Amino acid sequence: MPSLDNYPVTPPEPRDPAAERWNARLGLILFAVYLTGYAAFVLVNAFAPRLMDETVGGLNAATASGFALIGEAVVLAVVYAALCRNPNGGRR
Amino acid sequence: MNYERSTPAVVVFLAFVLVTVGLSFYLGRRTRTASGYYAAGGGVPWFVNGVAFAGDYLSAASFLGICGMIAFSGYDGFLYSIGYLAGWVVALFVIAEPLKRLGKYTFADALDKKFDSRGIKLTAAISTLVVSVFYLIPQMVGAGVLIQPLLKFPHWAGVCIVGAVVTVIVATAGMASTTWVQFIKGALLVLFAAGLTVMILNRGLKVDPSAEAMKPQSTGNVRPSGHVSKLPGGVSETGPLGPVEFLSTLRESEVVLWSAKKDGATTTYTPKPTSGADVLRPGNSSLFAGLQKDDAAAKWNFVSLMLALFCGTASLPHILIRYYTVKDAAAARKSTVVGIATIGGFYVLTLYLGLGAMTGGNLDVSNSNMAAPLLAKTFGELPFALISAVAFTTVLGTVSGLIVAASGAVVHDLLSGFLKLPLTDIGKVRIGKLTAIGVGAVAVVLGILFEKMNVNFLVGWAFSVAASANLPAIVMLLFWKGTTKQGIVASVAVGMASSLGWILLSGDTFKDVYGLDPAGSPVPFSQPGIVTIPLSFAVLVGVSWATRK
Numbered sequence: 197m198p199s200l201d202n203y204p205v206t207p208p209e210p211r212d213p214a215a216e217r218w219n220a221r222l223g224l225i226l227f228a229v230y231l232t233g234y235a236a237f238v239l240v241n242a243f244a245p246r247l248m249d250e251t252v253g254g255l256n257a258a259t260a261s262g263f264a265l266i267g268e269a270v271v272l273a274v275v276y277a278a279l280c281r282n283p284n285g286g287r288r
Numbered sequence: 289m290n291y292e293r294s295t296p297a298v299v300v301f302l303a304f305v306l307v308t309v310g311l312s313f314y315l316g317r318r319t320r321t322a323s324g325y326y327a328a329g330g331g332v333p334w335f336v337n338g339v340a341f342a343g344d345y346l347s348a349a350s351f352l353g354i355c356g357m358i359a360f361s362g363y364d365g366f367l368y369s370i371g372y373l374a375g376w377v378v379a380l381f382v383i384a385e386p387l388k389r390l391g392k393y394t395f396a397d398a399l400d401k402k403f404d405s406r407g408i409k410l411t412a413a414i415s416t417l418v419v420s421v422f423y424l425i426p427q428m429v430g431a432g433v434l435i436q437p438l439l440k441f442p443h444w445a446g447v448c449i450v451g452a453v454v455t456v457i458v459a460t461a462g463m464a465s466t467t468w469v470q471f472i473k474g475a476l477l478v479l480f481a482a483g484l485t486v487m488i489l490n491r492g493l494k495v496d497p498s499a500e501a502m503k504p505q506s507t508g509n510v511r512p513s514g515h516v517s518k519l520p521g522g523v524s525e526t527g528p529l530g531p532v533e534f535l536s537t538l539r540e541s542e543v544v545l546w547s548a549k550k551d552g553a554t555t556t557y558t559p560k561p562t563s564g565a566d567v568l569r570p571g572n573s574s575l576f577a578g579l580q581k582d583d584a585a586a587k588w589n590f591v592s593l594m595l596a597l598f599c600g601t602a603s604l605p606h607i608l609i610r611y612y613t614v615k616d617a618a619a620a621r622k623s624t625v626v627g628i629a630t631i632g633g634f635y636v637l638t639l640y641l642g643l644g645a646m647t648g649g650n651l652d653v654s655n656s657n658m659a660a661p662l663l664a665k666t667f668g669e670l671p672f673a674l675i676s677a678v679a680f681t682t683v684l685g686t687v688s689g690l691i692v693a694a695s696g697a698v699v700h701d702l703l704s705g706f707l708k709l710p711l712t713d714i715g716k717v718r719i720g721k722l723t724a725i726g727v728g729a730v731a732v733v734l735g736i737l738f739e740k741m742n743v744n745f746l747v748g749w750a751f752s753v754a755a756s757a758n759l760p761a762i763v764m765l766l767f768w769k770g771t772t773k774q775g776i777v778a779s780v781a782v783g784m785a786s787s788l789g790w791i792l793l794s795g796d797t798f799k800d801v802y803g804l805d806p807a808g809s810p811v812p813f814s815q816p817g818i819v820t821i822p823l824s825f826a827v828l829v830g831v832s833w834a835t836r837k
Contacts, residue, residue: 223381242587273625
């Protein structure tokens with residue numbers, strides 16, 4: 197743990213176009229996965245809100261799908277962090 | 289509602305604020321360079337930065353505003369929580385790494401790295417200032433709200449106190465201090481919210497059978513309210529409940545919500561028994577009332593808001609600059625993951641906090657922003673003092689971050705970048721501190737003017753402006769090689785002007801700000817995002833095509 201103090205200016209990191217491309221592609225794929233779920237959630241709430249009254253796991257679909265979207269964001273973020281590559285070819 | 293001052297609560301609260309300011313002085317004593325002031329030297333550990341992300345993001349809107357909306361409207365308020373978190377997906381998967389590689393101190397740095405254009409610096413700086421000020425208003429309103437029950441000061445006094453304290457914090461240390469304050473505050477906010485949720489579940493649900501509970505109220509005669517009127521099986525209380533059981537029991541219960549009707553200077557609040565199933569259903573409140581009806585404008589207004597929340601997070605200047613406080617892209621990525629986990633956990637808790645406030649018997653029906661602190665008061669003076677103090681430091685932290693972002697836009701982008709003034713590092717820091725004082729003063733005035741509006745609703749507007757002005761430029765710069773500097777300038781300018789114009793002409797502004805009939809609004813719905821975000825993208829593409837070489 198560093199001290200509660202200001203930090204020295206850090207030097208710029210080395211560039212690795214291959215790793216950057218991999219990370220960007222992975223990010224866009226996971227973004228598309230999440231966007232699909234989010235768009236479906238918003239459109240159902242807007243245009244078919246009665247569907248949100250169905251019971252799922254003891255909760256109504258509105259609450260259950262809301263919790264699921266929050267959980268999905270956390271899971272996809274962890275997956276992204278696990279699969280991303282850093283500039284010297286390894287994974288972080 | 290009349291609030292009573294509690295000495296232990298005041299002592300705990302003041303101790304918290306003094307520690308925060310003391311920490312700021314300690315951290316600020318060695319800030320001498322612009323890099324240290326605006327980006328903490330780029331050396332903040334990723335975990336600290338991640339929790340600080342949560343501290344920055346979980347503002348007065350998240351804590352006071354969302355809890356208040358859920359307490360007054362049920363599930364509709366929770367939709368904001370879902371939208372706010374979804375925005376982080378855009379930030380992590382699309383923006384975080386490339387932005388870290390492009391930038392130095394500010395949002396304009398990233399946009400301008402490829403072009404070195406004075407036009408980009410100018411428009412990006414103005415956009416940063418506009419979004420920061422829009423975002424500052426609800427924070428200041430929230431500060432005033434917190435001071436009222438705790439110290440029995442009027443709203444304006446609370447706004448002035450937070451303005452003064454924050455200006456001291458920012459003018460002493462900048463980003464290093466702000467980061468650590470945000471780290472501590474973010475962690476405490478999530479921990480205390482979790483503690484409060486455990487207490488809500490442990491208390492369970494209880495019917496208030498008194499006749500007094502169902503009496504209408506009016507301005508000047510508002511009493512503590514909010515209760516369950518029927519529980520399933522005819523029982524009078526449930527005892528402790530699990531997280532799923534709490535929601536399923538509430539769904540089968542009947543809750544008393546309150547409808548407000550204004551007549552001149554007097555507002556009358558009438559009890560409205562509502563089934564729990566309706567409370568937990570979208571479109572039951574005035575927020576999104578048209579969702580359950582065949583009202584196309586209301587449906588598109590909702591979609592527009594959710595689009596703005598999705599796109600807005602990755603466009604907020606005070607969030608974007610936090611990517612520059614860590615050492616590399618991997619650290620930016622990891623800190624975002626920590627931020628998402630922390631923020632996501634908190635947003636799940638907001639549903640319990642809001643529903644706990646709705647049924648806890650201590651709701652102020654005249655002010656939705658007070659729901660969370662007053663809920664804490666039902667568990668004793670100490671929880672009330674701790675929650676109020678954390679909420680106040682929440683406001684302090686978020687306002688600090690916003691003022692640092694605005695100060696960076698003025699000094700680094702406008703004075704140094706656009707006007708090309710030859711400023712030394714020490715000069716940049718000095719002018720930045722003076723700017724912080726100026727921006728703080730503007731925020732105080734606006735915070736007093738917007739006292740009665742729900743803070744979360746105001747933040748929704750800030751998201752719309754940020755998403756319309758900033759996101760198209762960032763995304764296209766990163767992913768389309770045909771982007772030109774003229775395209776970026778036009779996109780930021782059109783996105784900002786169109787979203788601001790739409791908001792100023794919206795029915796909600798007519799009603800809540802101008803006091804006019806909302807039917808006179810020339811725009812079909814209040815949330816601009818669904819029109820102005822695509823418009824900003826289209827302008828960027830069109831102008832870039834027209835100016836390509």
